[in-house]
Amino acid sequence: MQCPKCKGDLETKEHQHIRVQRCNKCYGLFLEAHMLNETFAEWMAESFLDVGAISLGKKYDKIDDISCPICEVAMDKIEDPVQTHIWMESCPKCNRVFLDAGELTDLKYETFSDKLKNLLKGRRKRDKAGA
Ligand SMILES: [Zn+2]
Numbered sequence: 001m002q003c004p005k006c007k008g009d010l011e012t013k014e015h016q017h018i019r020v021q022r023c024n025k026c027y028g029l030f031l032e033a034h035m036l037n038e039t040f041a042e043w044m045a046e047s048f049l050d051v052g053a054i055s056l057g058k059k060y061d062k063i064d065d066i067s068c069p070i071c072e073v074a075m076d077k078i079e080d081p082v083q084t085h086i087w088m089e090s091c092p093k094c095n096r097v098f099l100d101a102g103e104l105t106d107l108k109y110e111t112f113s114d115k116l117k118n119l120l121k122g123r124r125k126r127d128k129a130g131a
């Protein structure tokens with residue numbers, strides 16, 4: 001399956017019972033919406049699945065007119081209600097979502113307390129311009 005953003009290949013990656021498609025070029029993640037909750041529930045799942053550099057994700061975040069590689073319909077851009085800087089593409093037909101590299105990790109840690117988030121900031125690269 002071809003990546004809707006960069007035309008790389010989407011490869012199936014599995015961690016425990018979680019299954020996602022990951023692009024071998026831009027490291028975007030394509031997964032069923034309910035799998036998102038699974039990755040949030042599974043300790044450290046994002047570190048196995050969301051391995052792309054945040055800078056890479058930022059680059060591909062600018063591409064937003066993509067089509068679902070399965071249904072071949074235009075995907076909707078949806079905003080995370082908590083973290084409004086995160087936009088993800090969602091397929092209106094199969095409900096799969098596409099996340100750029102780094103976004104899964106970003107989404108997951110917003111669900112934890114601010115205290116833990118501050119703790120993690122040290123090892124996460126932050127784009128100063130984007131803050
Ligand atoms: Zn890609």
Ligand SMILES: [Zn+2]
Nearest residue numbers: 068071091094
């Ligand atoms: Zn679809």
